[in-house]
Amino acid sequence: AQSVTQPDIHITVSEGASLELRCNYSYGATPYLFWYVQSPGQGLQLLLKYFSGDTLVQGIKGFEAEFKRSQSSFNLRKPSVHWSDAAEYFCAVDHSGGYQKVTFGTGTKLQVIP
């Protein structure tokens, strides 16, 4: 069965430090890959997505993610974290070729300390 793993439930970083959130997926072919962010009590917002082509994708709010086929990973990065980045981050995989069957990871909650 297809799955998405976010191994870090909770991460704490200092403001201004770099950030990397991990995501691994289990799927035979290259799926469509997404990162979403959720502020407390709110819906999710798309940060970035990968379908094909350049394996380093840029998103909103200064985030980027790199697709590594050999590691089945799609890690999210940001060079310098801001206090407003504190939220929960979800990796998601569409393994149906873009037609609705999306599996979400369990999320990583990011805390930013001054």
Place this chain on the structure above:
Amino acid sequence: DGGITQSPKYLFRKEGQNVTLSCEQNLNHDAMYWYRQDPGQGLRLIYYSQIVNDFQKGDIAEGYSVSREKKESFPLTVTSAQKNPTAFYLCASSLNRDYQSIGTQYFGPGTRLTVL
């Protein structure tokens, strides 16, 4: 402004009662979805609909029902058969018309349902 609205934001229900959660979108999106979110479990798909008058069960459809009579509306009914309905419910939509839009979902602000 285009977007997805969900109402109410908070909902309280007594055990044994059915309750309907509203989801409306004015993005002219074809597909709509309902997810349930519980702490530590991410989002789980309840139902989804690709076109009007058609919908499919997701991974956890038992105890839930939906309808899609209009393109912009996708209400979810939580029935008394749902054993543990207390959760945060999220509605989403997607366009799925071209390479750029496929798979990208836009989410509403959610409804928190509490069973008393």
